[in-house]
Amino acid sequence: MPRKTVFIKKQQDIPDTPRKTAKQWVEEGNMHYKEKRYAEALAAYKEAIKRDAKMVSAHIGKGNALFELESYQAALTAYERAIQLKPSSAEAYNGKGKVLMMLDFNEEALEVCEQAIQLAPQSGDGYYNKGQVLWMLDRNDEALAAYEQAIQLAPNNASFYNAKALLLNELERKEEAFAAYEAKFISNKGVFLQSTKCYAEALTVFEQAVQVDPNYIYAWKGKVEVLRQLRRYEEAEEAEEKVAQLVEEGYGDDEDEFPDLILIFPELPRS
DSSP, X not given: OHHHHHHHHHHHHXXXXXXXXXXXXXXXXXXXXXXXXXXXXXXXXXXXXXXXXXXXXXXXXXXXXXXXXXXXXXXXXXXXXXXXXXXTOHHHHHHXXXXXXXXXXXXXXXXXXXXXXHHOTTOHHHHHHHHHHHHHTTOHHHHHHHHHHHXXXXXXXXXXXXXXXXXXXXXXXXXXXHHGGGSTTOHHHHHHHHHTTOHHHHHHHHHHHHHHOTTOHHHHHHXXXXXXXXXXXXXXXXXXXXXXXXXXXXXXXXXXXXXXXXXXXTXXXXX
């Protein structure tokens, strides 16, 4: 009897393992998503939904993960559920618009993008997505206007400049495409300058970029390469240490390349 009593008491003293809340599962999903572990992110968002079927952020996260996994129809369902739960969610409308475009429902996607803009007129995302759809519809002047509006709202978002420059390049308007990189702090301009061996100018651009976003790992990587070309090895080592720190903190992978590099101006005259 005493042994049994002691055993029961010990069992009672063991605390229950706390279950993760829906919010904690969403946070875990966001972490996986940021690290591009989309399958793990999807699993976490599904766990969140099991615990709280009305959590809008979990459905949006699920849609985002499914989008990256190219499960577009399932992503569409997730975004539509988020919209049912919160009709004022511009983020859900933006997600739905992207999916519809991938499914080649471009006219419907354009309507959804307009709804996202109405809900969040000060966000550049809706205008960017609108520009993408208009480009697919060959309404190029309107697409350029949408990209320009996105840039005005978020002047430090490199993706918006990239889209504008790519479209201008496709339209054979290369001088204007280059001018799209005249906006300060855009690291791809540094990549272009580096590719044309304008190392000092490239270094200036990369330094501007890290002033705007000290955690932008691609600008730090560019800085490392340019400093090496300039034979400023001690400074290059310092920049390498910063890259390693950012990798450790989850801002990128050591093997990552620059996203969406645009090296499309080899024939442009040097100023």
